[in-house]
Amino acid sequence: MxxxxxxxxxxxxxxxxxxxxxxxxxxxxxxxxxxxxxxxxxxxxxxxxxxxxxxxxxxxxxxxxxxxxxxxxxxxxxxxxxxxxxxxxxxxxxxxxxxxxxxxxxxxxxxxxxxxxxxxxxxxxxxxxxxxxxxxxxxxxxxxxxxxxxxxxxxxxxxxxxGRKLPMEVEAIAHCVQETQKIFDEATSLIRPGLTAAQFADAIRGLAHDKGYGCAWTPKMCPIVTTGSSQRVGHVAPTQDVISPGSLVHVDFGIRHQQYCSDMQRMWWVADGDQPVPEEVLKAYATIVSAIEKAAAELRPGVAGWEVDQIARDELTANGFEEYTHALGHQLGRSPHDGGGATLAPRWERYNETPYRPVEKGNVFTLEPSILLPDHGMVALEENVLVTEDGCEFLSVLPRELPVLKVD
Structure with a gap:
C-alpha cells in the first residue's frame, strides 16, 4: 500500500x-x-x-x-x-x-x-x-x-x-485556497468593535485548526492582522490594536494541507453607523483590484517576472499612490515562498536574478500589490493564480468590492 x-x-x-x-x-x-x-x-x-x-x-x-x-x-x-x-x-x-x-x-x-x-x-x-x-x-x-x-x-x-506544478500539486494548492476562502467567510462574522488584532488572529487560527489545517508559516504571525491606521507592514505578529468603527481590518493568512500551502489577503471596512467609506479608501481598494487584474492579464509563460510587477506598479502610480516596497508576487507550493525561479519582483539587488527569469507553465503565483494609507493603514489583497498555456487562471476569487460590515 x-x-x-x-x-x-x-x-x-x-x-x-x-x-x-x-x-x-x-x-x-x-x-x-x-x-x-x-x-x-x-x-x-x-x-x-x-x-x-x-x-x-x-x-x-x-x-x-x-x-x-x-x-x-x-x-x-x-x-x-x-x-x-x-x-x-x-x-x-x-x-x-x-x-x-x-x-x-x-x-x-x-x-x-x-x-x-x-x-x-x-x-x-x-x-x-x-x-x-x-x-x-x-x-x-x-x-x-x-x-x-x-x-x-x-x-x-x-x-x-x-516551479512546474504537476496536476496533483495544483489540486492540493487549489484545495488550500478554497478552504482558506471558507475560513475568511466564516471569520467575517467574528469581526466586531472591541476585538483586538491579536484576538482576531487567534480566532482565525482556531477556525483552521477545527478543520484540521495547519498554518502556512510561523503560527505567531499566521495570520498577520492589522487594523486602523497601523503602519506595520509585512511579516509582523498581530498587535493589541483594537478594531473600532470607521476602520479597516486587513488579514494575511494561509493554511497548510497535503504538504502544500495557500497565501491570501483579505480586508474589510468596519462601518461607523451611516458614515460612508472614505473616498481615499475606496479609490485605493479599486486601484488594488485593477492592478491585480492588469497584472494577471499579462502573466503568461515566457514573460519576465519584473515585467508583470511593473504593470501593477504603474497602475498604483497612475492613480496617485506610492509604489509598494515588496514584490508583486512569489511562487506558491510546498512553501509559501516556493522558489521556482521567476519572481514577480522589481529589478532590485535583493531579488538577484529572479525578476529576469521567465515565467513557466505550471507556476503558481501570488498577486499582492499594496497601498499604505497614512490615516487608514493597509489596503491590500492577495490572490493565488496558476500559469496556463497562454495566460493564467485564478485559483482564488478576487473580491472586486470592498466588504463593508455594519456591526453593533
Whole structure:
C-alpha cells in the first residue's frame, strides 16, 4: 500500500515517482547529464530539494543521482538501503559500509557525465541545499578525477522541477485556497468593535485548526492582522490594536494541507453607523483590484517576472499612490515562498536574478500589490493564480468590492 504524507492523502510513492520522472525530462531539456543531490544526517539538516525526490531520512553521506537517460541511482549507507529498495523509486540502490567514494566514482565512471549539477545557488535558498562544508567534502571525493571540473549549479533544474506544478500539486494548492476562502467567510462574522488584532488572529487560527489545517508559516504571525491606521507592514505578529468603527481590518493568512500551502489577503471596512467609506479608501481598494487584474492579464509563460510587477506598479502610480516596497508576487507550493525561479519582483539587488527569469507553465503565483494609507493603514489583497498555456487562471476569487460590515 503506498505511503502517504503525515498530514495528507497525497500518496508519496506516486508523487515522488512523478517528480523524479519530471526531473529526468527537465535534465534533457536543460542539456544536463546528471543531477546529484548530496546529503547527510537529513533528520537535522535537510536539503530543501530532497522533498521533491525522496521520502525519509538519510544518515551517512548519500548521493541521489538522476540522469537525462532516465536512470535513478541511490548510493546510501547500507542500513538505509533496504527501505529505499522497497519503495521502488530508485531503480539502482547501492549500499556502502566504509565509505561512499568508491561506489560514487564507480557510478560516475559508468555514466561518464559531461555535466554534474549540484545543489548550489546564489539566487534561491530552496536550490542551495548542499552547504559549504558538504560541497568541500564532495569535491574531495572527486579530487583528481575528470569529474571535479564537471560540477555545475543545479538551480535551473530545481527551479523548473519545483516551479512546474504537476496536476496533483495544483489540486492540493487549489484545495488550500478554497478552504482558506471558507475560513475568511466564516471569520467575517467574528469581526466586531472591541476585538483586538491579536484576538482576531487567534480566532482565525482556531477556525483552521477545527478543520484540521495547519498554518502556512510561523503560527505567531499566521495570520498577520492589522487594523486602523497601523503602519506595520509585512511579516509582523498581530498587535493589541483594537478594531473600532470607521476602520479597516486587513488579514494575511494561509493554511497548510497535503504538504502544500495557500497565501491570501483579505480586508474589510468596519462601518461607523451611516458614515460612508472614505473616498481615499475606496479609490485605493479599486486601484488594488485593477492592478491585480492588469497584472494577471499579462502573466503568461515566457514573460519576465519584473515585467508583470511593473504593470501593477504603474497602475498604483497612475492613480496617485506610492509604489509598494515588496514584490508583486512569489511562487506558491510546498512553501509559501516556493522558489521556482521567476519572481514577480522589481529589478532590485535583493531579488538577484529572479525578476529576469521567465515565467513557466505550471507556476503558481501570488498577486499582492499594496497601498499604505497614512490615516487608514493597509489596503491590500492577495490572490493565488496558476500559469496556463497562454495566460493564467485564478485559483482564488478576487473580491472586486470592498466588504463593508455594519456591526453593533
Amino acid at each position: 503506498p505511503t502517504t504524507h503525515p498530514d495528507t492523502g497525497l500518496e508519496t510513492v506516486p508523487f515522488l515517482t512523478a517528480k523524479t520522472d519530471q526531473a529526468v525530462e527537465v535534465l534533457k531539456e536543460k542539456g544536463i547529464d546528471v543531477w546529484l543531490t548530496y546529503v547527510r544526517e537529513t533528520v537535522a539538516n535537510v536539503d530543501p530539494s530532497l522533498e521533491l525526490i525522496f521520502e525519509g531520512d538519510l544518515t551517512w553521506e548519500s548521493a541521489l543521482i538522476l540522469t537525462a537517460d532516465g536512470e535513478k541511482v541511490a548510493i546510501v549507507g547500507v542500513h538505509d538501503a533496504p527501505d529505499i529498495e522497497e519503495a521502488g523509486i530508485y531503480g539502482r540502490v547501492i549500499g556502502y559500509r566504509e565509505g561512499i567514494t568508491e561506489p560514487l566514482l564507480n557510478t560516475l565512471n559508468r555514466l561518464d557525465p559531461h555535466s554534474i549539477a549540484i545543489n548550489v545557488s546564489e539566487n534561491d535558498s530552496l536550490a542551495d541545499g548542499l552547504g559549504a562544508g558538504l560541497q568541500k567534502l564532495l569535491e574531495r571525493r572527486l579530487k583528481d578525477t575528470v569529474f571535479e571540473d564537471r560540477l555545475v549549479p543545479a538551480e535551473d533544474v530545481i527551479w523548473s522541477l519545483r
